[in-house]
Amino acid sequence: MKDNGESFVTEDGRTIGEVMLDLRDITLRFGGVEAIKSISFDIREGEIRAIIGPNGAGKSSMLNVISGFYIPQDGEVWFHGKKRAPLKPYQVARQGIARTFQNIALFEGMTVLDNIMTGRLNYTKSGLLAQAIWKGKAEREETENREKVERVIDFLEIQAIRKTPVGRLPYGLKKRVELARALAAEPKLLLLDEPMAGMNVEEKEDMSRFILDVNDEFGTTIALIEHDMGVVMDLSDRVVVMDYGKKIGDGTPDEVRNNQAVIDAYLGVAHED
Amino acid sequence: MLYREAGDYKTSYTADSQTFPIAFDRYRYWVVLAVSFLVIPFFITDYLVNALFMPFLIYAIAAIGLNILTGYAGQVSLGTGGFMAVGAYACYKLMTAFPDVNILIHVVLAGGITALVGTAFGLPSLRIKGFYLAVATLAAQFFLVWLFNKVAWFYNYSASGQISAPERMVFGVAVTGPNTPAWASYLVCLVFVTISALIARNLTRGALGRQWMATRDMDIAAEIIGVNPLKAKLTAFAVSSFFVGISGALFFAVYLGAVEVGEVFGINKSFLVLFMIIIGGLGSIFGAFAGAAFLVTLPVFLKLIGVDLFGWPTDLVAHLQLVIVGFLIMFFLVKEPHGLAQLWRLAKEKLRLWPFPH
Ligand SMILES: Nc1ncnc2c1ncn2[C@@H]1O[C@H](COP(=O)(O)OP(=O)(O)O)[C@@H](O)[C@H]1O
Ligand SMILES: [Mg+2]
Secondary structure, three states, rough: EEEEOOOOEEEOOOOOOEEEEEEEEEEEOOOEEEEEEEEEEEEOOOOEEEEEEEOOOHHHHHHHHHOOOOOEEEEEEEOEEEOOOOOOOHHHHHEEEEOOOOOOOOOOEEEHOOOOOOOOOOHOOOOHHHHHHHOOHHHHHHHHHHHHHHHHHHOOOOHHHHOOOOEEEEHHHHHHHHHHHHHHHHOOOOOOOOOOOOOOHHHHHHHHHHHHHHHHOOOOOOOOEEOOOHHHHOOOEEEEEEEEEEEEEEEOOOHHHOOOHHHHHHHHOOOOO | OOOOOOOOOOOOOOHHHHOOOOHHHHHHHHHHHHHHHHHHHOOOHHHHHHHHHHHHHHHHHHHHHHHHHHHHHHOOOOOOHHHHHHHHHHHHHHHHHHOOHHHHHHHHHHHHHHHHHHHHHHHHHHHHHHHHHHHHHHHHHHHHHHHHHHHHHHHHHOOOOEOOOEEEOHHHEEEEOOOOHHHHHHHHHHHHHHHHHHHHHHHHHHHHHHHHHHHHHHHHHHHHHHOHHHHHHHHHHHHHHHHHHHHHHHHHHHHHHHEEEHHOOOHHHHHHHHHHHHHHHHHHHHHHHHHHHHHHHHHHHHHHHHHHOOOOOOHHHHHHHHHHHHHHHHHHHHHHHHHHHHHHHHHHHHHHOOOOOO
């Protein structure tokens, strides 16, 4: 990797921008358990940043810190060059950070379309009265949001299930709808917690392609937790490795692959070449 | 006429998100409206309006209100009776304090006051859910009834402790008081129910409705996509109480004319409206109408069949009614939480594809 002033050029010749999110000495405790032990790393504009590590390493907890679910006992979160005060999850969402969950968190009683439309809630400015009479701004916004959502639906190739209640969908499609909901928010930073867990090879390939396309076409910065090392090596520009709440590696996929501490802790067991 | 979706393509998103996407449904809606406004008023009798139409229309408004809170936003409430009482007493105080203002405005204002009260009682929902919230709203129910009994200011220090509606005119026709013609009280209720249903439908199919449903289905995920849970829950309480307040005001001023709070707006009312939305269908405006229609007509129907036709004793018929309602509640809660509205939808889905289901 060449360090080119503020931005990076990766091995694949991709240019990666300035630091977008900077996590500094984050420590998170649950009672006596230290889930995250003074971890620092950054996420740069336009990159796909993988977070890997064995189960219980603290990866999901890290995403939860970023998205405002957990307030770390120690450490600072810097976003776009500013130190972030402790925020509620919905305030984080309004700053342009969207996410998916390790265990799907869709609205089961709503259709696919309505689920994805909820991703546009931050773009709805019309008030209660305007919405009650469904005229003017309310109607205009609804149409605009619908157009944006239809583009996401086309992009993820889920046109056929638009009006299906989410509860009736198979697992793989639910994961895709959850990604659609996050994309509908047009986030600057997208957090994906094991988007391919439990998928078959074909579904994984589809999902990998979508993630790359999102990054390519919309320039969305992505933080990705994933166990499949093949996928991680293919997709990511840089990788953070966590183990027992500690950071044990950070760098390009190749650097991480050759890092002895990482091999001992994780790759050696999970990854056969 | 054929009930068909095919050949009825949507060329815009506005058309796709309209209330009745299928043309036949739209025609039926206009037919129902036309009959309700232009035909029924000419045939309505005192008996029909008092036994069927007024309770149906007024309960439908209350059921729409409760369905927004419980069916759409997922917040259980057993305080409906209490909030109807707020609407009734607010309307009474306004009618007597400002006798020159149009009664229709008073009814809307009573809804607004109830919205404020409902929002205040909705505050605990930010901390507690489900069963505990139900108990908190139950406390609100008992507190409100107690308050209107205890504080004489609310009933203008009348000796009976009751409130009674003085005569008020709209366009020169009495709509409250003993001289009200059947068609006038019917039309007042019909106007309110129509507007309430339209507003409720618009709110629930738009952004606010999605916030409510998202909060209902998974509050954590709702927050992560940017829903402020405080705002989502309190607007649900406000909008819901607004409709419940309007129904309480109409129940008092237009339907009964005189009210003793414990009798009329007791805990039984809360359960009755809750049963309406369970039987009619949680999370459906149509369900609110279906549930109200069912529970209003059931006792009339049973009396007609049981007492008048078969000559059964009245108390037997009353018990039979309880058994039927109890059974239906269990059936719908276990088998079909979306109630009559869903059964209707399923029937339509079959019809839509008939005769080629595949
Ligand atoms: N809400 C919580 N309460 C208590 N402990 C938690 C909570 N969330 C996570 N943990 C603990 O923190 C550690 C890290 O968990 P997690 O972040 O889910 O790991 P990963 O996503 O890497 O598998 C685990 O030991 C887990 O038990
Ligand atoms: Mg995890």
